[in-house]
Every structure is written in C-alpha cells, then in structure tokens.
Amino acid sequence: MFPVTLSGVRFQPNGRTVLDGVDLELGDEGITLVMGPNGAGKSVLLRTLCGLIEPSAGSLTWAGGARPERGVMMVFQHPMMIRATVLENVALGLKPLGVPGAERRRRAADILERVALADRAQDSARHLSGGEQQRLALARAWLTKPRLLLLDEPTAALDPSATAEVERIIREIRTDGTRIVMTTHNLGQATRLGDDVIFISHGRVREHTPVQRFFARPASEEARLFIQGELPWRMAL
C-alpha cells in the first residue's frame, strides 16, 4: 500500500481550484498532521486520499499501483450515528467484511473497552456527547484494522478532557500499526501527536516537514504567520 504518492494532483470543481498541483509522498509509519487555514484544501486532500474525490488532473498511486480495495478508512468531523445502540454502531464497521453478526458484536464489545465506552454499549449512539461520538467513530474504524486512517478534525469543538481522550486513542491506533493522516487547527495537538506536518494553503503543499522543524523554522512566510495566529484572511482565502 505504501508509499502513497500524489503527483501534480489538481481538483477543480466548476472551474474553482481547490487542489493546485499537490505533490506528496506518505510513508508507512507515523502520524501526519495536515494544517493550514480554512478553505486551504485540507479536507479535500483527505477525501482525495480515501477515494471520495477523483482528481481533475495528476496521479495518485499506492505502492506504485492502484488504490487497494480495503485498508483505508476515514473518520469525519461529524461521524455517522445511525438510530441504534453504541454497540450496533461500532459493529457496523465489520458489516461489509462479511463477519457474522455474533462475531461482529463480540469484536465491537472488545474495542469499546479500548475506547472507554463499554459502559455505554447499550445506550443510543445519538445520545452520546461529541467526544464520545468521536471515540465511537474511531472505534468503528479501528475495528477494521485499517493500514491508513484519515481523520478530519477529530477534536474540533471538543473540550480539553475529551480532546485528551481522543488523542490517547489515536496514539493507541498508531501503536497498533496504523498510519494516520489527520487535519487539525490545534497547534498544541500537532506538537503532542504529530511526527510530521503538511502545511497547505491555496490548494498547494507549502511544506512537508517534521513537526519540530515546522514550529521552530517554518519555511514559508505563510506558515510562520499561521503558527503565530496572524495569517491575514486575505492570504488564507
């Protein structure tokens, strides 16, 4: 599956450029943070990686070949919660893999222990808090043992304690051998979790560098302003 290579990837819906010639290579380990101002193309990049968006131009290869049928999962900012229990929602992840119902529920119960939701297994998923819903979504993805997990702002709008719990789970998933690429606006989270940072603005990758170097010596003026929280809105758009 790895390396995942993007060469000159463009995405231009209705003539508007969202990704503008992205060149990128992702290895098989670690946590990569995708950062940049709103509208920079971060979420679109994740959607392109997981196959929801077909690039208008350029190429995307997986170990030099086509996208693998399985092994790539994405957790959205507002994850799907069907009208069912927490356990049923988590077990849903195994449904397309043809795992029998009883086995799905057993494995879902096990993974709920790891995300500290075992005591909520029989509650309605829609009654969970935002942080608990993110943990549920992470559990659902983790259950399928993905090789690459894409997370779209998994801690947006969460309080510090919910954020810490989600970060703990992300670290565990990584330790389990899953490559993680996630978007975030949280600079502290980037230093706590990330191995490397992809900084995007105007649909272009401005930097792809280790986290420490990104914060210590940002290569671009835009990245420096972004880190300092001073990126003017005209530059962000």
Next chain:
Amino acid sequence: MSFAATFSEAFSLIASLDGRVAEIVLLSIQVSGSAVVIGTFIGLPLGAVLAIGRWPGQQVGTVLVNALMGAPAVVIGVVVYLLLSRSGPFGHFGLLFSPTAMVIAQTVLVIPLMAAIARQVVEDAWQRYAEELQVMRFNWWHSLTTLLYDCRHSLLVAVLAGLGRAMSEVGAVMIVGGNIDGVTRVMTTAIALETSKGDLPLSIALGLVLISVILILNVVAHLMRAWAMKRYG
C-alpha cells in the same frame, strides 16, 4: 328514522357486537392488513432502491412511483380485474371475487404510496451518510439494509399511509371482490351498499368502526415513534 335514532341504533349494533358487523370488520382487517404487510416488504425496499440507486431509468422509476401514488383505486381495480378474469393471464388461478383478489388489488394500490414516502425518507438519510458508507466500502445491499434500519421509525409513516389508503378505498375491492355477502364484503363496500339501500345504522356503525380502527393504529404508531425517538434520538 330520525338522525338521533339512526346513531343510537348504530351504537347499539357496535355495543352488541353484531355478527354482521364483526364479520365485515374482521375481513376488512384481514384483507387490508395482508395487503399492507406484503406492500411493506415490496414498497419500502423499492423506495430505498430509488433513493440510493444510480442506474439508468432511476428517474423514470421515481416519476412512475410518484404518479401511481395518486392513481384512482377504480383504475387499479379494473387492471387487476382484467389480469384475474377468466380471459386474463392469471385467470386460471380462479382468484376473481375472492379475498385474495382484494389483497392483490390493495397491495398494488399501496406499494407506490409506501415506496414514494420511503424514497423521500431514505434519500434524506442517504445524503447524510453516503460518503461514510462509501468509505466503509458498503456495497449497494449493505447500504440499503442499513438505511432502512436507521429510518425504521420514520418509515412507520409510510406503513400507516398504506394502511389508511387500503382500509379506506372502495373502488378496487368492489370491482375485484364483487361485494359478496359473507365472502368479500368489507367495511367500505358494505357502507356504500347499505347507504344506497337506506340501512343507515349499519353504514354508520361500520363507519365508526373504520374510523376507530384507523385512529387506534395511528395512536399506537405515534406512541411507538415517540418512544423510539426518545430511545434512539
């Protein structure tokens, strides 16, 4: 007979559990209940297929279902009559003027209505979940069953609408059933016949039972939905 006396007699027919009334009510529930059960198993998945499927003719199918939703019951009755009559393609089954024929006619009547409502309900859910289901590699069948399960409480509306249409229609069952006393006489056909004969107490008694049955079912469905919304959100 005065207006008050007519109602008084109607109520006494119900209170005394009149044999004629009970027989007609029971057959009505059997026929319409069977049609709605069969219609549920066909109409709801059909609506879901129209909501999530991307295949040639899907738009035509949606328009067709929406158009048939308002098809007059008598027209459906005539079509089923032609299909089941001796010279029709299914004439050798000898179903015409039987409760089975009435079930078939009512099933044909309720499927488009249930499918159209289901399509709308499932399409709304599909728009919210499509990307995530795609990422999880849900195939067409898994998506369909998951969405139907998720929308099950909202789909009660489709089932109730089908039941309401089946129980209240008169044209189709009159044509394919023949309104034979003790065999194919249901509440609506009996009301039409007894009113034309001037037996208003029986008509009113049946009318009251018909409205009560529909009201009770709606109350039960409302309570179930309210409980489900509280339980599952």
